Amino acid sequence: MSPSTDVASFHTYLSSARRIVALCGAGLSASSGLPTFRGAGGMWRNYDVMRLATPEAFKRDPGLVWQFYSMRRHMALQVTPNKAHYALAELARKHPAFLTLTQNVDGLSVRANHPNDSIRYLHGSLFALRCSGYLCDYVDDQNFADPIVPSLAVPMAKKTVEQRAPGPASGQSDGGTPTEETLVYDESVELQALQLSDLPVCPKCQQNILRPGVVWFGENLDLDMMDGIEHWLEQPADLCIVIGTSGLVYPAAGYAHRVKELGGKVAIVDLDVSSGGWSSNIFDWVFEGDATKIVPEILK
Ligand code: BJW
Incomplete structure (x- = not known):
């Protein structure tokens, strides 16, 4: 049976769902201005970002990988959550x-x-x-320094863009559209060939460099966290809402399959559902479009 696109039937099911899982990916944050991993957004300078998100890349060229993650930290600090983040958070608070x-x-x-x-x-x-x-257990969960060390300062340049909302400081472009100046990542500044001594050093062992606290391909997710998720899913969820993920990466994608296998229903919100790794028969509802528009509509 082909999936439904009917918001009313989703609302009815949502209102009676006792256990709900949301599985989110980069598409949730796309409208905030953060690029996704695959498709058009999947490159940084001339590098395939998927090839930078590996322990091998970090071992080979930690300076390159650190410049990539410094840019990501900087961008994430510049942007703000969108309506989909807020709608999801509100449902999580209420349910x-x-x-x-x-x-x-x-x-x-x-x-x-x-x-x-x-x-x-x-x-x-x-x-x-x-x-x-490997032998040092130093972790800092909340480090918002930008840059972490001076050599990782992110090159930014002023750019004139069309204004989102009218404001007193606006100029006028040639076509009469209000414009404003904003700072964007400056790709014209060449990447630096950084040495280990340019990179952040672990304050505990004072020997090794620090690395981003993210999970790269081939690395295990936090085992306690995974045990907790398994435990939560033992009582079957009635609904899994998939938002903006291509479903190509495991174990994440497997959680939506698990909900389905245990008898729950699965809905997806995504700009382009067919471009990812999902099989067509997993979804009960498909809402194709921008998460920031659709998520608040289906969760209200
Ligand atoms: C919009 C939108 C808008 C755009 N509105 N939508 C089982 C089978 C096969 C392989 C494996 C398996 N189990 C494990 C593996 C190996 C591997 C894996 O999954 N490989 C596959 C690629 C084949 N998994 C792992 O290695 C994981 N570790 C593990 O399982 O350990 C045990 C083990 C190891 C080795 C072998 C076997 C077992 C770790 C995975 C870590 C992934 N890490 C990254 C980088 C994180 C750090 C960083 O951010 O840099 O995580 S990779 C990257 O992909 C990142 C993302 O979180 C993840 C998923 O990407 P996401 O979010 O789906 O983004 P996109 O770009 O793919 O999709 C965006 C979607 O949004 C698209 O659909 C758009 O259409 C949509 N969209 N704008 C709504 N406005």
Whole structure:
């Protein structure tokens, strides 16, 4: 049977769902201005971002990988949560048995006041740092320094863009459209060939460099967190709401399949559902479009 696009039937089901899981990906934050991983947004300078998100890349060229993550930290601090983050956070606050599993590392759900006890950060956080040495257990979960060290300052340049909302400081472009100056990442500044001595050093062991507290390909997710999720899912969820993820990365994508296998229903909000790794028969509802528009509509 083909999935429904009917918001009313989704609302009816949502209002009676006792246990709900939301599985989120980069599409949730796309309208805030953060690029996704695959498709058009999947490149940084000339690098495939998926090839930078690996322990091998960090071992080979930690300076390159740190410049990529410094840019990501900086961008995440510049942008704000969008209406989808707020709608999800509100439902999580109101619903007695709600769990968000987010693959996003940008911190935007926290800033939208998502309750901490009902969200799990599957792939860590851009604002966590840990020692890259195997024998040192140093972790700093809340590091918002920007830049972390002077050599990781992010090159930014002024750019004139069309204004989002009218304001007193606006100029006029040639076509008469209000404009404003904003700072954007400056790709014309060449990447630096950084040495280990330019990178942040672990304050505990004072030997190894720090690394971003994210989960790269081939690395395990936090085992305690995974046990907790498994435990939560043992009581079957009635509904899984998938938001802006291509469903290509595991174990994250597997959680939506698990809800389905245990008898729950699955809905997806995504700009382009067919471009990802989802099989067509998993979804009971498909809402194709921008998460920031659709999520508040279906969750109200
Ligand atoms: C919009 C939108 C708008 C756009 N509105 N929508 C089972 C089978 C096969 C392989 C494996 C398996 N189990 C494990 C693996 C290996 C591997 C894996 O999954 N590989 C696959 C690629 C094949 N998994 C792992 O290695 C994981 N570790 C693990 O399982 O350990 C045990 C183990 C190890 C080795 C072998 C076997 C077992 C770890 C995965 C870590 C992923 N890390 C990254 C980087 C995090 C740090 C960082 O941010 O830099 O996580 S990779 C990257 O992909 C990032 C994301 O969280 C993740 C998912 O991407 P996401 O969010 O889905 O983004 P996109 O770009 O793919 O999709 C965006 C979607 O939004 C699209 O659909 C758009 O259409 C949509 N969209 N704008 C709504 N406005």
